[in-house]
Amino acid sequence: MVDGLLQVEGGRPLSGEITVRGAKNLVPKAMVAALLGTTPSVLGNVPLIRDVEVVSGLLTLHGVQVDYDQTAGILRLDPSRVEAAHVADIDAHAGSSRIPILFCGPLLHRLGEAFIPDLGGCRIGDRPIDFHLDILRSFGAVVDKLEAGIRLTAPDGLRGTVIELPYPSVGATEQTLLTAVRADGRTELRGAAVEPEIMDLVDVLQKMGAIISVDTDRIIHIEGVEELAGYRHTALPDRIETASWASAALATGGDVFVHGAHQSHMTTFLNIFRKVGGAFDVRDDGIRFYHPGGDLRSIVVETNVHPGFMTDWQQPLVVALTQADGVSIVHETVYENRFGFTKALCKMGAAIQVYRECLGGTACRFGQRNFYHSAVISGPTPLRGADIVVPDLRGGFSHLIAALAAQGTSRVEGINLIDRGYEHFMSKLGSLDAKVTRLA
Numbered sequence: 001m002v003d004g005l006l007q008v009e010g011g012r013p014l015s016g017e018i019t020v021r022g023a024k025n026l027v028p029k030a031m032v033a034a035l036l037g038t039t040p041s042v043l044g045n046v047p048l049i050r051d052v053e054v055v056s057g058l059l060t061l062h063g064v065q066v067d068y069d070q071t072a073g074i075l076r077l078d079p080s081r082v083e084a085a086h087v088a089d090i091d092a093h094a095g096s097s098r099i100p101i102l103f104c105g106p107l108l109h110r111l112g113e114a115f116i117p118d119l120g121g122c123r124i125g126d127r128p129i130d131f132h133l134d135i136l137r138s139f140g141a142v143v144d145k146l147e148a149g150i151r152l153t154a155p156d157g158l159r160g161t162v163i164e165l166p167y168p169s170v171g172a173t174e175q176t177l178l179t180a181v182r183a184d185g186r187t188e189l190r191g192a193a194v195e196p197e198i199m200d201l202v203d204v205l206q207k208m209g210a211i212i213s214v215d216t217d218r219i220i221h222i223e224g225v226e227e228l229a230g231y232r233h234t235a236l237p238d239r240i241e242t243a244s245w246a247s248a249a250l251a252t253g254g255d256v257f258v259h260g261a262h263q264s265h266m267t268t269f270l271n272i273f274r275k276v277g278g279a280f281d282v283r284d285d286g287i288r289f290y291h292p293g294g295d296l297r298s299i300v301v302e303t304n305v306h307p308g309f310m311t312d313w314q315q316p317l318v319v320a321l322t323q324a325d326g327v328s329i330v331h332e333t334v335y336e337n338r339f340g341f342t343k344a345l346c347k348m349g350a351a352i353q354v355y356r357e358c359l360g361g362t363a364c365r366f367g368q369r370n371f372y373h374s375a376v377i378s379g380p381t382p383l384r385g386a387d388i389v390v391p392d393l394r395g396g397f398s399h400l401i402a403a404l405a406a407q408g409t410s411r412v413e414g415i416n417l418i419d420r421g422y423e424h425f426m427s428k429l430g431s432l433d434a435k436v437t438r439l440a
């Protein structure tokens with residue numbers, strides 16, 4: 001069954017204005033945080049994306065009253081009657097989302113038990129949860145592996161602890177925060193992720209009554225408290241979606257104003273965008289991204305944890321690099337298998353080779369482990385329309401950008417996957433003067 005089919009007439013510059021709302025990688029976490037409150041929470045700037053629908057379903061399953069005003073983008077969450085959910089229902093609702101792993105801490109605090117089905121998420125590597133389970137055990141949780149997933153209990157409650165992360169994992173940092181805020185005593189988290197979405201979650205938890213300090217060298221201290229109340233918060237804008245549209249503007253020779261974009265969350269992206277030959281204009285209500293004319297320049301870029309160049313920014317940028325003059329190198333150090341999307345670009349005429357070596361930067365964890373995690377892009381290469389299948393969320397958007405940049409017609413299959421992280425992308429394409437037709 002075709003999971004959405006889009007016909008794209010490429011070769012036209014994207015031009016116009018769009019609005020980007022709350023960050024896909026913050027909003028679901030803030031929704032889970034509401035479980036910790038004894039009173040209702042209100043979350044603003046919430047985009048209508050599949051990940052929000054999935055988490056709304058999971059929260060409802062657990063007795064939370066969820067009301068969402070799509071137009072205003074406001075979610076009201078009332079956790080006064082949290083209850084255990086049935087195993088099969090959680091599994092059915094979770095779909096491909098990895099978010100259920102973050103329910104553990106809050107449900108252990110509220111109910112003394114939690115269940116995680118086998119998790120999904122984009123196929124961009126193994127996506128393990130070992131850090132998460134080690135963290136929960138460190139707080140005193142008991143982890144039992146069952147046939148259909150994992151059951152956790154906390155017979156002696158959850159106590160503050162010291163956690164040293166082997167890698168600055170975003171999810172593991174969120175796991176620690178969501179568990180430590182109501183644990184008994186103090187927690188010290190070392191090697192934490194400090195992405196803007198993490199800092200926004202810290203703001204949410206502090207508004208609820210949590211005591212959290214983010215110190216230098218990735219150390220976060222949390223003092224557990226007896227009770228947390230609901231919060232009122234407006235989610236930070238989605239810097240990944242913003243960068244995706246910026247790269248689309250560059251790849252198609254266009255001019256796109258992104259309402260809601262924040263410069264301070266995108267410093268590293270903006271530097272790279274400028275070095276490749278893009279131009280941007282920061283205004284109070286957003287950022288204008290445009291191709292100022294002239295040749296795009298090849299570049300060497302290495303993805304990394306914040307404040308480095310974000311792993312989710314590289315897929316859209318690679319499409320623009322196929323139009324840059326010379327040889328570019330992208331060294332992906334966060335995920336081991338995040339260049340699958342380049343196969344479709346090569347089918348359209350791009351000249352991209354992937355390598356197991358750590359190219360262009362310092363050696364990373366994947367260097368000697370047989371993962372094709374470095375890409376070499378030679379340009380400029382004219383792209384021709386083709387039939388392509390979307391592999392994952394961010395790779396899928398890159399395929400869309402490539403189809404928009406290519407001469408001729410493309411048919412992009414599996415487009416529904418893009419609904420997970422890009423709100424109203426069809427209407428946004430329309431307002432950017434793209435010629436696209438939904439075939440299925």
Ligand code: EPZ
Nearest residue numbers: 025127128129130131132169170171172311312334335393
């Ligand atoms: C979050 O994933 C984001 N997803 C990802 O965005 C983002 O790319 C990633 O952080 C890095 O910024 C959401 O927030 C929903 P990690 P997460 O834990 O938390 C390894 C998108 O398209 N690891 O920081 O799952 C892991 O394999 C998505 O919006 C373990 O080894 O990422 C990876 O190599 C894609 N064991 C590295 O850490 C664990 O238990 C970074 O993963 C957990 C992670």
